[in-house]
Amino acid sequence: MSPYGHIFFVSTYFTFKMNKIKTINTLFLFVFTCFSVTVQAQNKKIDSLRIELANHRKNDTTQVNLLQDLASSFFRTNMDSSMVYLKKAEELSNDLNYIKGKANVCYLKGIHENIKSNYAKSLYFFKASLKHYQSIRNKKGIANIHTAFGITHYDQSQYDEAIDAYKKAMVIYTELGNRRELATTLINTANVYTEMGRYNIAIAHYKNALRHSIAIEDEDGVAFVQSNLGALYANQGNYLLAIENYNKALDYNQKTGYSLSTAKILDNLGMVYNSLKKHDKAISYYEQSINLTTKNESKQRTAINNGNIADIYVAKKEYSKALEHYHISLEISEEINDLKQASISLGNIGKVNLKLDKPLIARNHFIEAKDISQKIGYKDMYSSCLLAIAETYLSDKKYNKALSLTEKGKQIAEELELLGNQKKANEILSIIYKNKGDFEKAFYSLQQFKILSDSVFNKENIEKITQLEYEFKYKNELESAEKRELQLTKTVLTTSEDLEKSKRNYLWAIIGVLLISIVSISIIFYQKLRNEKTKTLNVMVEQKLLRSQMTPHFIFNSLSVLQGMILNTETKKSVSYLSKFSKLLRIILENSRDKTVLLSQELTAIRNYLALQNLENENYNYTVLVDESIDESLFHIPPMLIQPFVENAIEHAFTSQQDNRCIAIQLIYSNKELTCTIIDNGIGIEASKSNKNQNKKSLSTTITSERIKILSKDFKMKGAVSVKDRRNYNEQGTMVTLVIPYEIHTA
Structure with missing residues (x-):
């Protein structure tokens, strides 16, 4: 357990719908980490820490850690006490120049500001914490900060940046073998995909997180996955399954005394029952939620609660009171730059004005909500706004x-x-x-x-x-x-016309047209087929030429490295290198003869290749993640598709002075597409181009790109290559995305 404890907060929201049954879009955010202790156990821990702190009178790093432990222990139940201990920890860390202590303090401050929706301050503290962690090479701390970045970007509807930050965290957690934090980050990533309307990918991430949570017996993680799956069901109108999942999560949170997350689940249940037109029950849940959140300083929570109360007034047809609360929600959302909640409030104001037979006022609010939802990629809200605007034009x-x-x-x-x-x-x-x-x-x-x-x-x-x-x-x-x-x-x-003559001429005309058409189509088809065969043959020749070029080049480089190890009397290292080299060479030669190979064989070759590179330089941190929906023993893909891009990253992505070189490979199967992403944290594609001859291209990646085009026709499915500079997302490095043609052999 980290010295600053396990802390989380939860974010929920809902959308308006113009139809009689309102669909809910409620999303939990499982943040940072969580812990599996009861309130009683937590109080015992606080008492124990207080006694230990009272007995430890020396001003040293141990006292800093005790202060931070107390601060994190109070974080959920008493924020004021938490900040008192945190301030003392900060002062002592500065006096001792205790870098890890400074990093932990900044991290906790960032969380505190995020809860209050002060995102600029939150990012400021997280960035300060990251610098401290990087200076002492604390990987766990660095990963936690990337997760924090992801959450803060998510809260501001910056979804691409959030996903990229979570991917960085997942790479580090995988390296550390930390399944608990990996599950947390998988849940966060799934939440973003849910927001973007990419439900299949979201469900795959949730199930992956559930698998890790069950494996380590993390009941918190299981409860959060149930909550988020409930949100998906609610968004799709499956209220019975939503209620079932929410109640399971609620039961666990009430037992453990997690007041803030309990309040969010109560809100969600209130929204579901409001959609089912059970208004009294909805009000009951909202009131319970408000009682639990009055002690917290979350402006975002206040905005959401005002929207929920307004919903009830709409159901009761008390429209003036509803508008009052919707406007309060809008003002708070704009103040904290919560674009998502702002678009929801604008849509709801438009909805009430439409009920009041004010279509022009309603339309202006709908258009503003549409522009915001389109800007942040909030697709379901965007759909609702389009329909609402359309409805205002009916009266005109x-x-x-x-x-x-x-x-x-x-x-x-x-x-x-x-x-x-x-x-x-x-x-x-x-x-x-x-x-x-x-x-x-x-x-x-x-x-x-x-x-x-x-x-x-x-x-x-x-x-x-x-x-x-x-x-x-x-x-x-x-x-x-x-x-x-x-x-x-x-x-x-x-x-009155000559029927026989007309019929005869008509018959001959039809026969003539048919003959000409058949001959013309046959000629065109034959020429097209011959051209396609020629193209395919050329690509096959190019592929074989590429393999014949790559294999001697690869063997020569590898033998040169091996020779250097032997001359330097690195016996153990050279034996290990020779073993990995021979395995990789055998796989490459075997795979080169076949049209398709098992995905597991291709990934084995890539892992061996990366291991060889690490054995030579010991400079690369790499991960190969495969989505659980992919059975490596069933998928067959063309050989040597992924490896050239991995090789290109190793050869061209990094400068000789760069430390902490990372390469992350991830395979996802969604919507019947097999997608592989190769991400590095190098200098980026644009910088790489400027460092090389303008006319020089990577032969292997060029031919592989052409090869994928032909293979997509051969396999009769989509195949594509996309190379992007991560600088476009304010990050460092290059991201290659491959859509790989495949076959599934079940026998």
Whole structure:
């Protein structure tokens, strides 16, 4: 356990929906770390630390650690006491010039400011802490700070930066074998993917975190995963599963006395019951939550609670009170730069004005919410805003504008599987098409609305469908009669012509056109096939040429290194090197003969290659992470696709003076795509280009890029290469993303 304890806070939010059943999007943030002790055990620990501190009168690093332990122990239950001990620890650390103590103090201060939504101050303290940890090469501390960066970026809706920070932390935790912190970071990463609407990737990360938490018997981790899975279910409208998961997490948190996280779960349950129109029960949960959060200084929490209270007033049709609380929520959100909550508040203000028959005022708020949600990548809110704006145009009878917005909002809702938004979109479409006179599409849209809704319809909806069905059938009959009349007129006119001659000419014309078409298509197809075969043959020759070039080059370099070890009488090292070299060479030669190889074989070759590089230089920290949804024994991929980019990173990414060189390789399987990312913390692609001859290119990576294009056609699936400078995300190094064509052999 670290000297500054295990601390967490939780973040929740919700979105508005224009349909009758409001969908919830509630997200827990599992931060820093968590601990599995009861309140009674925690109080015993505090008493023990106080006694130990009273007996230890010497002003040394031990006293600093005791003060920090007390500060972290009070962090959840009494922030004032925590800050008193933290201030004493800071003063003594400065007097002793105790670097680790300074780092820990800055870290805890950063958490404190984050809880109060002072993100600029929070980042300031985290950066100061990182410098201290780096100066003493404390890997655990460095990883914790990267996690803290990720959380702070997440709170400001900077999702790409958050994911990149979490990946850095995961690399270090994997190196340290720290499964507890790795599970924590996996949960945080899943939360970001949930926010971005990438639910499949989020679920994969949650399940991976759950696997680690169960393995180390971390009940906290299991509870947090259940909470976050509950949030996903709530967002998709599956309220029963959401309640089930929330209650499991609530039961555990109430036993352990985690007041802040308990308050967040109570909020979530309140929002779910509000969506189910059980308003009294919702109010009960909100009141319990407010009682637990009054002692905390979280402005973000205050903004959310005001929004929740406003929701109840909307349900009671007390719109003036609802607007009052929504505006309070908006003001606080803007003050702390919480763009996500600001967009939600703006949307809710628009919703109330729409109910008050003020479409223009509502539209202005919806547009502002749309712009913010689009800017921060908040897709489900963006979908809701598009549909809401479309609804304001219905009263103005601007159906074309409404149609364009509705179709766009519906597309996003279908991508994210947002049931409420899909229902609302089809309801709006039925109104638009009816007013445009397209009764067929209006009838179809209302049928889709019916399918998405509950099986038992109210009288109003049944009457709507019956009316549209009658109008649609009447219009069809009218059009059918017109067609029959036109056909009869044509028949009468054609009887005066020479039927035999017309039929004969018509038959010969058809035969001629068919013959010409068949010959033309055959010629075009043959030429295209020949060109494709030529291209494929050229690429195969280039691949074989590349392998024939790489193998002697690789052998020569490896033997040179081995010779140097022998001359320097490094017997053990040379034997180890020779063993790894022979294994790698055998794998490369075996794989080069086959069209596809097992993913496990390819990864073994990469690990051996990286191990050889480390044995020679001992300069690289590398990780190879494979998502648990990938069975390495089933996936077959083309050989030598990943290795050239790893080699390129080793040869060109780092300067000779750079320390702490890291290469992280991760494979993810999502939406039937096998994706491999290769990340380094080197000088970046742009700097690497400027250091080399402008006309010089990596032959292996160039041919591999061309090879993937051909392989994607051969495998009939997507294959792609993307190389980005991480400087675009205010980070150091290069990120290569490969979408790898594959086959799955189950037998």
